Amino acid sequence: MHLFLFLISINIFSQNTEIYIGIEKSFSVENIIIKDFKAKTTDKFAIETANLIKEIVRSDLLFSRYFKIIEIEEDISNMETDYLLKKGNYILSSDIDASTSTISITAVLSKVSDNKNIFKKIYSSNYNSLRKIAHTLSDDIIENIKNVRGIATSRITFSNDSTGYKEIYIVDYDGENLKQLTNHKSISIIPKWSNDGTKIFYTSYRYGNPDLFVIDFTEGKIKTFSKFQGLNIAGGTSPDNTKLILTMSRGRDPSIYIIEIQSKEIQSLIHNFGICSSPTFSPDSKEVAFISDKPGNPQLYIYNLETKKYRKLTNFYWADSPNWSNSGKWIVFSGRETRNERLNIFITDPTTSRIIRLTKNEGDNEDPSFSPDSRFITFISTRRGKRDIYIMDIDGSAPHLLSPQIKGNSYTPMWSR
Numbered sequence: 001m002h003l004f005l006f007l008i009s010i011n012i013f014s015q016n017t018e019i020y021i022g023i024e025k026s027f028s029v030e031n032i033i034i035k036d037f038k039a040k041t042t043d044k045f046a047i048e049t050a051n052l053i054k055e056i057v058r059s060d061l062l063f064s065r066y067f068k069i070i071e072i073e074e075d076i077s078n079m080e081t082d083y084l085l086k087k088g089n090y091i092l093s094s095d096i097d098a099s100t101s102t103i104s105i106t107a108v109l110s111k112v113s114d115n116k117n118i119f120k121k122i123y124s125s126n127y128n129s130l131r132k133i134a135h136t137l138s139d140d141i142i143e144n145i146k147n148v149r150g151i152a153t154s155r156i157t158f159s160n161d162s163t164g165y166k167e168i169y170i171v172d173y174d175g176e177n178l179k180q181l182t183n184h185k186s187i188s189i190i191p192k193w194s195n196d197g198t199k200i201f202y203t204s205y206r207y208g209n210p211d212l213f214v215i216d217f218t219e220g221k222i223k224t225f226s227k228f229q230g231l232n233i234a235g236g237t238s239p240d241n242t243k244l245i246l247t248m249s250r251g252r253d254p255s256i257y258i259i260e261i262q263s264k265e266i267q268s269l270i271h272n273f274g275i276c277s278s279p280t281f282s283p284d285s286k287e288v289a290f291i292s293d294k295p296g297n298p299q300l301y302i303y304n305l306e307t308k309k310y311r312k313l314t315n316f317y318w319a320d321s322p323n324w325s326n327s328g329k330w331i332v333f334s335g336r337e338t339r340n341e342r343l344n345i346f347i348t349d350p351t352t353s354r355i356i357r358l359t360k361n362e363g364d365n366e367d368p369s370f371s372p373d374s375r376f377i378t379f380i381s382t383r384r385g386k387r388d389i390y391i392m393d394i395d396g397s398a399p400h401l402l403s404p405q406i407k408g409n410s411y412t413p414m415w416s417r
Contacts, residue, residue, distance in 0.1 A: 030145060031088035033070045033112070034058060040097045049127075050096035053105060053134045057092075059174065060138035060152040065375070065393075066145070084112045090145060094137075103127050107137050109144060118144050131176055151371050154416045156378055157181075157191040157200050158389060162408025168202050168215070173371070173391075173415070175403025181215055182222065188213075192234040193416045195241050201225060201234035212246065226259065235279035235290075237261070245269070245279045245288060256290055256303075270303055273310070280324045280331075282350075289313075289322045289331050289350070300333055302350055313353050318343075321367050324350075325374035326417065330394070332358075332377055334366035345379050347394070358396030365390075369414045378402065378413045389413050 037054040039046035061067045070088045084091070089112055097104040105123040110116060121140065123133040132153065139150030154173045159166045168182040168191050181200070182188050188204040200215040212232035214225040226232040230249030237244050241261065248257045256270040256279045270276050274294035281288055288303045300314040300322055319335040320343075330347045337344075337357075343364040348355045359365040363383035370377055374394070381390045384401070387409035392399035402413075 029065070030067050030090060031070050032061065032067045032090045032092060032141075032145075033072055033076070033084070033088040035076065035091065035093040036073055037094040037096055040095055045100065046096065046098045049098035049103065049130070050094075053094070053096060053130065056131060056134040057138050057141075060135060060150070061141065063174070064138075064142055064150060064152075066142060081112060081115065088112060090118070092141065098127070101127055103130055103133070105133060105137060107140075109141055131172065135172070149373060151373050151376070154372050155197075156369075156389070156402070156413050156415050157193060158413040159189045159191060159202075159411040160406065160408050161411075162406075166411070168200065169406075170200075171403060171406070175401075175405070178403065178405055182213075190233055190412045192236050192414055194237045195239050195417045197416045199237075201237075201244065201246075203231075203233045226264075230254075233277070236281055238281055238285050239283060240285070243285075245281055247277045247279065256288065269305075278321050280322050282324050283326055283328045287350075289324055291320055291322065300331070300335075300348070311353075313348050313350065314355070317341075321412075323369045323414075325370040326372060327374035329374065330370075332368040332370060334368060334379070345377065345396070347377075356395075358392065359399075362399075367412045370394075371415050372417055376415075378415050380410060380413065387411065 037050040039050040058069055062069060091110050091112060094105055094107040103125060108120045109118045111118055123137055125133045135152035138152040142148060142150035151173055155170050156173060157168060157170045160169050165185050166187045166189055167180055168188050169178060169180050171178045184204050184206040186204055186206045188202055191200045191202040193200055198218050202213055203210050204213050209227060210231050211224055212226035212234060213222060215222050228248060228250050230251055231247055231254050233247040235245040235247060244259045244261055246257055246259065247254050253275045255276045258267045258269050274292045276290055276292045279288050279290040286305055290301055291298045292301050297317055298319050299312055300319045302311045302313060317336045317339045319333055322331050322333040324331050331350050332345065332347045334343050334345055343366045344360060345358045345365045345368050346355055347358060363381050365379055365381045368377050368379040376391055376393060378389060378391050380387050389402040389406060389410050390399050391402055
């Protein structure tokens with residue numbers, strides 16, 4: 001069901017593929033030599049752990065599209081620089097000290113041309129955090145070579161009905177470490193990360209009304225955040241994490257409000273503009289994208305917080321679920337250009353209103369959300385029959401199922417910022 005239609009109804013009833021289509025590709029692909037990650041002992045468990053860490057890092061770097069992986073098993077210490085430069089620009093090596101309780105990675109990243117270390121770092125943790133520290137190493141490699149933030153440590157939250165109820169879950173960006181966060185045995189939906197990744201806001205019917213709850217990872221608690229009569233549905237936090245933009249009805253048609261997270265002071269942001277929903281802040285907090293049915297059918301609008309003026313970006317049969325990229329360059333949304341077509345994913349340039357279709361003729365595709373680096377999109381698709389979470393490149397290429405281990409139907413995925 002369309003999110004916009006759902007909001008109305010509940011208010012009434014209380015491999016390394018590089019295919020680009022001219023959207024953006026402003027980076028070069030580097031060759032990185034990965035030596036075998038060596039276990040410090042000959043213990044079988046330690047060797048298997050070292051191989052697992054190597055495979056996680058390798059997968060992260062390939063997924064980033066920034067690197068081509070060159071694997072060299074022989075000793076390279078006596079190889080000439082000119083020979084190595086034909087193989088790659090950088091060398092990554094690592095020593096692994098692992099037991100069933102703890103793990104330590106000593107990683108060295110060096111530049112072939114001058115034979116100097118870019119960094120030498122030690123990553124230590126308990127064994128249960130193996131994937132996390134491997135992802136952290138991957139992100140450090142990307143940051144030190146490409147000077148951009150990696151996404152290997154990012155996570156995706158979503159609602160899923162595999163227990164018979166809709167509950168809130170999180171999963172790593174690569175589909176591993178699936179965790180159920182709520183057990184309300186009710187309808188819990190539309191989770192939204194705070195901008196700093198310390199909280200997830202979501203709506204639940206746990207107490208009968210669609211109240212807004214918050215999972216606070218810092219405190220390790222789930223608390224009620226907003227329980228006004230009618231809808232309480234989060235749209236996302238401001239970049240400074242001081243404000244939450246949300247859809248509320250308060251006994252009237254759903255519209256857009258802002259709540260100060262600390263004081264809970266409420267401001268009505270958009271009113272007398274039809275039924276409004278699905279707000280998302282621009283990265284500079286100066287504008288808000290949202291959906292309104294003021295023209296008759298739900299359309300995508302932008303509201304400028306300074307000028308108080310509106311701009312309509314779509315003229316579709318149906319538009320829904322916008323999400324603004326961290327780069328500020330794009331807004332992704334789902335919609336139907338005509339009445340008889342399936343739901344698809346589109347992106348639009350909020351400056352020029354240029355719209356590009358990303359999916360076509362592969363089930364219904366909806367609920368999109370950008371990755372932290374604005375280069376990938378997660379979304380829901382019914383192309384396999386049920387509602388699954390997919391990830392694709394920003395131009396719609398290389399779509400793939402996030403994780404086959406996620407059973408049931410999934411809804412409204414959101415990538416952590």
